Amino acid sequence: MRNTIARTQILDLITNSKTALSHAEIEQLLDGLCNRVTIYRVLDRLIDDKLVHKIINVDGSLKFAACRNCSDHHHDSHIHFSCLNCGSVTCLESVEPVFKIPRKYKVQEVNFTVSGLCPDCT
Amino acid sequence: MRNTIARTQILDLITNSKTALSHAEIEQLLDGLCNRVTIYRVLDRLIDDKLVHKIINVDGSLKFAACRNCSDHHHDSHIHFSCLNCGSVTCLESVEPVFKIPRKYKVQEVNFTVSGLCPDCT
DNA sequence: GTAACTGCAAAATATTTGCATCCTT
DNA sequence: AAGGATGCAAATATTTTGCAGTTAC
Numbered sequence: 001m002r003n004t005i006a007r008t009q010i011l012d013l014i015t016n017s018k019t020a021l022s023h024a025e026i027e028q029l030l031d032g033l034c035n036r037v038t039i040y041r042v043l044d045r046l047i048d049d050k051l052v053h054k055i056i057n058v059d060g061s062l063k064f065a066a067c068r069n070c071s072d073h074h075h076d077s078h079i080h081f082s083c084l085n086c087g088s089v090t091c092l093e094s095v096e097p098v099f100k101i102p103r104k105y106k107v108q109e110v111n112f113t114v115s116g117l118c119p120d121c122t
Numbered sequence: 123m124r125n126t127i128a129r130t131q132i133l134d135l136i137t138n139s140k141t142a143l144s145h146a147e148i149e150q151l152l153d154g155l156c157n158r159v160t161i162y163r164v165l166d167r168l169i170d171d172k173l174v175h176k177i178i179n180v181d182g183s184l185k186f187a188a189c190r191n192c193s194d195h196h197h198d199s200h201i202h203f204s205c206l207n208c209g210s211v212t213c214l215e216s217v218e219p220v221f222k223i224p225r226k227y228k229v230q231e232v233n234f235t236v237s238g239l240c241p242d243c244t
Numbered sequence: 245g246t247a248a249c250t251g252c253a254a255a256a257t258a259t260t261t262g263c264a265t266c267c268t269t
Numbered sequence: 270a271a272g273g274a275t276g277c278a279a280a281t282a283t284t285t286t287g288c289a290g291t292t293a294c
Contacts (some may be wrong), residue, residue: 002293004249023283040284041251056182058233080225092223099219101236105203105247108238111180114223116230124268145258157276162259164274206270 001049006034010042011051011066020063020080020089050074055089058082058115074090077110083118088100090118128156130166131172133188141204142177142185142211172196177211180204180237185211199232205240212240 013029014021021029034042043064044116046052048068055063057080067074071086096110135151136143143151148161156164165186172192177185179202189196197240201214219234 002248004293006125006250034129037285038250045249056178058178060182060184062177062182079221079223081223084230085202093168095221095223097219097221097234099201099217099236100160101201101203101214104241105214105236106239106244107236108206109180109236111235111237112219112221113233114221114227114229114231115226115233115252119226122226122228124273128267128275128289159260167274174273 001045003092003099006038007042007045009033009037011046013084014046014052014064017065018090020053020065020091022061022063026064047074053091055080055091056111056113057089065089065091068093074109080113081117082113083113083121084115085117085121088118088120089113124232128160128169129135129164131155132161133168134166136174136186137188140212141189142175142187142213144183145186148186168198175213177202178233178235179211179215180235187211187213190215196231200234200237203240204235204237205243207239207243210242 009030010026014025023036023039023043026043027036030039043052043054046064047054051067052072053065053067053070053074055065055074055076059082063080071074076103077096079089079095079097083089087098101107131152132148135148145158145161145165148165149158152161165174165176168186169176172195175187175189175192175196175198177187177198179185185202191197199209199218201217201219203214205210205211223229
C-alpha cells in the first residue's frame with residue numbers, strides 16, 4: 001500500500017465529509033486531479049483496507065463513508081439515513097436496530113437504510 | 123393497464139417464486155417469450171401498480187418480489203434475507219425490526235437487508 | 245530498481261429511449 | 270379503430286480490463 005496523491009486525497013475527502021460520497025461526487029470534488037478509473041481502483045483498495053465502507057443506497061447507487069472501527073473486518077450494523085430530497089446519505093452511528101431472524105438463517109452482515117427527509121430538508 | 127401475455131407471465135413468475143427474482147432470472151425463465159426491454163417496462167409498471175416490490179440487494183443488484191399488502195403505497199418494512207452462497211433473496215414477512223431514529227429525521231421508507239447463509243446453504 | 249499505481253482507450257454491462265409495428269379492448 | 274404494449278436498434282450510463290508509462294519507496 002503506497003501513499004499516493006490520489007489515495008490520500010480521496011481518503012481525505014471521504015473522511016472529512018459529513019455525508020457519504022458517491023463516485024461521481026468524489027470525481028467532481030477532485031476536479032480532474034485523477035482519472036475516473038483510478039477513483040474506482042482506489043475506492044476498492046480503501047474498502048479492502050477497511051478504511052472505507054461501501055454503502056448501498058436505497059436507489060441502488062453506491063456511497064462511500066469512512067470506517068469508524070473496522071480493524072479486521074467491516075462491521076457496519078448501524079443505520080444509514082438516505083434523504084429523498086437532497087440525496088445525502090448519513091451514517092447514524094448511534095442507532096443499532098433490534099431484530100430477530102429465524103434460527104435456520106445464519107446472519108453474517110447487515111445493511112439497514114432508512115429514507116425520508118434529513119434535518120436540512122425538513 | 124392491459125392483460126398482456128408478458129405482464130401475466132412475469133407477474134406469475136414473481137408471485138409463484140419463493141425467492142425474489144432478478145431481471146436476468148426473469149429473462150432466463152421466460153426463455154425468449156418476450157424482449158429484455160419489455161421486461162424492464164413491465165416490471166416498472168408492476169411496481170407502479172403496487173403488485174411487485176423492488177428490492178435492493180446487498181450487492182446493489184435489483185430483485186423483485188410480490189407485494190403482500192401494498193394497496194395504495196408500498197410498505198416494505200420487513201427484513202430481506204440475502205444468501206451470500208446461493209444469491210437468493212427472501213422476504214422475512216414476519217420479522218419487523220425495532221429502531222429509533224433521532225427526531226430531526228423524518229422517516230418515510232425502510233430498507234433492511236440481512237445477509238449470510240439461508241437454510242438451504244447452511 | 246522494482247513493484248505498485250495511474251491514465252488512456254476500449255471492452256463489457258446494464259438500462260433507457262425512439263420509432264415502427266402489433267395487439268388488446 | 271385506437272391507444273397502449275412490444276421489439277428492435279441505438280443511445281446512455283456505469284464499471285471493468287489491458288497495457289504502456291509513471292511514481293513511491
